[in-house]
Each structure stands twice: as structure tokens, then as C-alpha cells.
Amino acid sequence: MTRTDGHLLDNRRPEAAEHFSAFAALFDPTTFRHLEALGIGSGWRCWEVGAGTSVVSWLAKKVGPTGRVVATDTDTARLAPAARPPVEVRAHDLGAQDPPGEGFDLVHARLALVHVTDREQALRSMVTALRPGGRLLVEDADPGLQPLLCPDEYGPEQQLANRLRQGFRKLLADRGTELPCGRTLPRLLREAGLTRVHADAYFPLASPACAALESVTIRQIRDQLVTAGLATDQEIDRHLVNVTSGVLDLTTAPMISAWGRKQREAP
Numbered sequence: 001m002t003r004t005d006g007h008l009l010d011n012r013r014p015e016a017a018e019h020f021s022a023f024a025a026l027f028d029p030t031t032f033r034h035l036e037a038l039g040i041g042s043g044w045r046c047w048e049v050g051a052g053t054s055v056v057s058w059l060a061k062k063v064g065p066t067g068r069v070v071a072t073d074t075d076t077a078r079l080a081p082a083a084r085p086p087v088e089v090r091a092h093d094l095g096a097q098d099p100p101g102e103g104f105d106l107v108h109a110r111l112a113l114v115h116v117t118d119r120e121q122a123l124r125s126m127v128t129a130l131r132p133g134g135r136l137l138v139e140d141a142d143p144g145l146q147p148l149l150c151p152d153e154y155g156p157e158q159q160l161a162n163r164l165r166q167g168f169r170k171l172l173a174d175r176g177t178e179l180p181c182g183r184t185l186p187r188l189l190r191e192a193g194l195t196r197v198h199a200d201a202y203f204p205l206a207s208p209a210c211a212a213l214e215s216v217t218i219r220q221i222r223d224q225l226v227t228a229g230l231a232t233d234q235e236i237d238r239h240l241v242n243v244t245s246g247v248l249d250l251t252t253a254p255m256i257s258a259w260g261r262k263q264r265e266a267p
Helices: 016-037 053-063 077-082 119-128 156-174 182-191 208-227 233-245
Strands: 045-049 068-073 087-091 104-110 130-141 194-202 255-262
Touching: 016 053, 016 104, 016 130, 016 208, 016 255, 045 053, 053 068, 053 077, 053 087, 053 104, 068 077, 077 087, 104 119, 119 130, 119 182, 130 182, 156 208, 156 233, 182 194, 182 255, 208 233
Parallel strands: 045 068, 045 104, 068 087, 104 130
Antiparallel strands: 130 255, 194 255
């Protein structure tokens, strides 16, 4: 989606492109693995919710000229380069509008539900858009399962990193942000009427993309951390040096992927 984490990370800022690149490096391989397992192929009709350009481009190659990819977001500015057949880009609010069509073979949403107040209704909307037998893949983080930035907290550098991560979470809580809770996805998919529901989790550790994501995130929220008294400029400078030096084994919240099928109509 165009903004994340309760507008704390504003994608209109110059760091936004770097943020998206880090997310893609971390999570695209897992997303693509799941989409491949769901059988995506030539001629498929897909709805990509809260679209990221890397996923949209990958889907377009998979469905080919006979397929269709509807890529939606509340702000479509960054999707403009992808708006050519078989991709159709549409402005769409998942929490407030009807689906942008029906009869989709596949609906995919990654880190989209964090922006929606009524997640159950959003999932029902995505299920409604599927054809009978169509597949839904929803991916969301679960910070509560692993709240640390450095799970191996063995020194002052790691302690500082985890304290800044706690500060980040406090900024989110102060804005009333409900952090995504990926562990609920299998149940929510079943409650939405899907069958053959399965899920797994991806938990990166010590990846260069984890460091890239942390660096851009801290730079984006630096002023808010200092203003709120959660960190000093000197601590943030020291942390950024630690991140780029490679002395920290950084991670992210686990990414939960859950998938299932819409029931086929009775004969």
C-alpha cells in the first residue's frame, strides 16, 4: 500500500523507493514461491491488492498476453510504469469499495490489511472477487511473535537496536495503529469460507535486506523518535553506523503467508 504503519512511514518522502526495494528483496522470493505453488500460469486473471511493482511485473510475465492483472492501491502514482497490457492499474480502497471485478483466478495481498479497519470484511471482499475454485494468498507480518530487532542481544549495540525498535512500536501505538497480526490469517480465511487453508512463516535473519530496511526506516522516523524523547540524535547516528558496519544480526517480524481456495459451486 502507499503508506504503512499508521502514516508514520510516509511514501511521499524521498526514502520511499529505498523502503520498497528492501521489502521486495526480503519478501518477493517467498511470495513468488507461494504463487508458483498455487499454479499461476498463462491466461490467469489476477487481482493484486495494495500492489507492489515487483509483484505486478512478475504476475504480468506469468499470465502472459492472454491473462489479466488488476493492480490496485489507494494511490497509484508509483504503479504508473506498470500500466500496460496485461496490467490494468486502478485506484481502489480495499476497506471502503467493492472489488474491482469478479471471476478472478487469483487474489493476492501482501501487507495490505494493516491499512484496513475491518479485516474480516476486507477478506470477504477478496473472496467475493474469486471465481469458484479460485485461490487467495494473503501475507501479513506478526510483530508480536518476535518483537526484537536483534534476537541475539549480547552487547550494547544490540541493546540499543532493540530499544530503538521498541521506540518505533511506541510511536505506532501512540497513533492508534493496530499492528498486523499474521497468526490470525488461517482462521480468518476459513471464516471467510475458503477451503484447503494452509499457512507458513518466513523469518529472515542477518540478511543484507534486513539492514537496508532498518536503515531507511530509522532515517524516516528519526525526527519523531527524537521529538518523543525515545532516542537522541547521537544514539541514532551510532545505531546507523552499527547497521551499516555489519556487526548486528538484524531481523524483521515474521511474515505469515496463508492461502486457500473458494469453494466450487455444487453441480
